Amino acid sequence: MLANEKIAVEHGLKADEYKKICSLLKRTPNITELGIFSAMWNEHCSYKSSKLHLKKLPTSGEKVIQGPGENAGIIDIEDGDAIVFKIESHNHPSFIEPYQGAATGVGGIMRDVFTMGARPIANLNSIHFGSPQNKKTKNLLRGVVHGIGGYGNCMGVPTIAGQTSFDSSYNGNILVNAMTLGLVKKNKIFYSKAAGLDKPVIYVGSKTGRDGIHGASMASASFDEKIEEKKPTVQVGDPFTEKLLLEACLELMAGDSIIAIQDMGAAGLTSSSIEMASKGNLGIEINLNQVPCRETKMTPYEIMLSESQERMLIILENGKEELAKKIFDKWNLDFAVIGKTTSSKNIELFFDDKKVANIPVNILVENSPMYDRKWKRTKLPKKNKFKKDNFKNLKIKDVLQKILSNPNICSKKWIWEQYDHTVMGDTIQKPGGDSGVVRVHGTNKAVAASVDSSAVYCWAHPLTGGKQVVAESWRNLISVGATPIAITNCLNFGSPEKEENMGEFVECVQGIGEASEYLNFPVVSGNVSFYNQTKDIGIKPTPAIGGVGLLKDYKKMITMSFKETNNIVLVIGKTSGHLDQSQFSRNILDDKNGPPPEVNLFNEKNNGETLLKLIDKDFIKSAHDVSLGGIITSVSKMCIKGKIGIKLNKPGYLINKFEYYFSEDQGRYIIEISKNDLKNVIEILNKNSVHYDELGILQKDYLSIDDKTKVSIDELISFNNNWLYNYMSK
Amino acid sequence: MKSSVITFPGSNCDRDMDVALNKFGFKNKMIWHNDIELPKSDLVVLPGGFSYGDYLRCGSMASKSKIMQSVIKFANSGGLVMGICNGFQILVEAGLVPGVLLRNKYLEFICKNVFVKIGNKENPYFKNHEKNIFEFHIAHNEGNYFCTNEQLKEIEDNNQIAIYYCNEKGQTEEQFNPNGSIKNIAGILNKKRNVLGMMPHPERMIDQSLSGTDGSIFFKNLINNIK
16 A cells, blocks of 8 residues: 555654655654664654754763763773663653553663663662642553562662652653663673674564554644544563573573664664664665564554564574574573574565565665754843842741652652562662662672752753752762763653744753763753643643762762761851842742743852862762752751751851752752861862851751750651652552 | 582573682582583582573472573482572472462562571581571562461471561561561472572672672671581
8 A cells, every 4th residue: 555645744754754665765664663763763763853952061081981862872880891771752652551561661761771782780760740739640640660679679689869840830740761781891782783794683672562552653743632642652561581591691692693683662674674774774674574563454554664672683603593583492482583684785675475575775774854943042030139038937947847748859768669679789879868879799898879850940041950950869979989881861741843942952962962061961961851741731841961970989878867976067168148040949939930040150160179079088978969958958868867856057148048958059058077077078179168157066856046046856757758658648 | 529500591590600619619510501410519509590581480480490490309309408589489399398489579670689598407508607697688579478377387297497587686577678578588409408598699698899708708608517
């Protein structure tokens, strides 16, 4: 059956894109070929709206082994070891079917990592839901958490950190971003570039079914009232098969049989075969009758577009088929030789002895559309001028209670206790800290990872917000004693066809680029998710940054729990009292205007690097960065974790106590040191021109602010711990 | 001392157990579920994980694996067999210890530290311990131990309850029970006390930097008891 413009539009292609296909092919495509184009040219796979801007991100550096463009990014962690990592979105499917959507998101990102030869050693996630009052939120949260746990727990990979937020802009579009880190020997990395002629193309893993057809196209469009009809486009996960696939692939990778390997993710067999051929500048010929199918009478169109999970495509050295088959037989997985590499530079598909598709690979990849979309700059909003009257009737303790129990700040234990975070026996910093930390098995090294986003800041001023997220990731790594190395980004935005949304994207990316360049914290992998939009309403711009850092000696790791009474607590970094867009301003003063806190990259770098020096000299007993909710929120969390109180002492600044304790100025950390080290620490801070305040001294049982204001540790715990449990049990 | 850890498809704590056993002096071998022969062992361990994806009842498919016939024979002849988490579920399905393991009472996977109190010290796993209360780590979705009233009477009469969930003081009230287990049971022995099934993972607590060190105490004591 031949395609036409109407069918093309139904596939999500634009009329002029269809014309381009016909002119590139010099003929009308048949329906299978059209399906392949629609899968390769949708936003999700082709990055047609984002490519132009992503090119500006810094992606290389001394420690970068592989930047964007492969299944995942790779960084050098010395001694011949490398870390493979990436973050990816599964937003659209998770809203339609939260359990399977989230589960397959986790499964997909782990496959991206072990495809490169790395054993996954840690999972993280960044999940965002609508307002708690929205009637869908609770079930979506429960489903997503069960899905993430269901997949990751079964795989035996610890989920070591994450981030959860609630905002009404996600009412119609939740975000589920999953990140995985894997460990690989530098000389055993596998890539997806095909090489050599007449090499066997192997299909391994699960059988192909009709699930997930058009998943990638679905993820490239906005939602409307017919969303329920999209359920069949969500894939179904089978973590058990993925565990077998992981072990079988790593067993085969121990030898030298594999030329190239690529997982079948979005757009399944289509994108995997085409990417391998394209990178190798070769053709691939596939006999679709050889593809193991779960259902009968699947058509070439369905086989090529299925997004059934837990499948891999491998190009083997000649003569290694038997050896490879033996390994996959041992793990009870399907193994089929489905084709070979060719010199044609075309993708050629055969079915029932007929050629059913024949497309030059380069027109699918290199000629894919690229748009310079119109975008609108966001002006820096004017600063609010708060007056004494604004604070008149406020009591610090009441405000602290409200902030600590705010859904975006409260403890997320209800979530992370459902994730196995200790399997593999190397998790030395569990969820709830600034970063999760896992040891590199059998060594003294450890890897820290954190995932962050600040949608409110990005919404108020995308350029500053973009910088801020990178800076926060950097701080979270430094707070545990890790040297930041590189980031992966998951860019969640509304429709690129709307100038405002496109502008948010462009400026956030610019901010991310500036910060990562300055901090020498390059972007090595990532993913863009547009069309997080229901009808006309898009989400707040939410770039999520996954940062990775290294601790050369895991015994030097820092946690945020206060350690010992009579120790001194300092704040590193200057507090100017910036309340606009802070939790205090939005939730207590109910004021949502104004710019986000300014990001001074010089101070970020200087403060962070100086803290690392202090950690290296063993001066730091505990540390925590200052973020949402300001100094007092950070300090409260350190009290809760360490079950130790603090006597706070506001320095004699001109700003008032609310501005001092609740402002969200950037580049700050709380540190605990022993009295004996105070002189040495101050000397180092002065020498490096780092501003600091002496904030207080640790004491038993209470956080006290002045003679009148005292909060017991038990109160702090109940402020912080109860909201989510109560919400979920209602 | 020689130990064997069985790897089933879907096991995921097999390596962690191997690391722990070797660390405390066992010479451990990994055994594939499809093998028939069990090598000469002083201890056989069925590790945690999701054997066969737990798609049927947890542990039921694995309990029918080829190697399990040898494990059952070994247990019946008095050999030491320890099942942790999914391994416990496999032991129950194989009939080596009584009862069943249901889904956690609150229907959620739980990963956290808990306290357990030793119920029986007259067995190779817990004898000679100085302390009675341990901080252990659990990570499971189906750890809610259940059995019939007759079975429970028999278990109690034979003193087969190895460990109970409790608080740091050893109190075993319902509120210290993480998963709804009958009588707060966290681990149970067979009648001859050579087979132990328990939900906690001592292999995740073998290092100061991890969730705690009571796992180290458990393994050190275990190898001394077997020697």
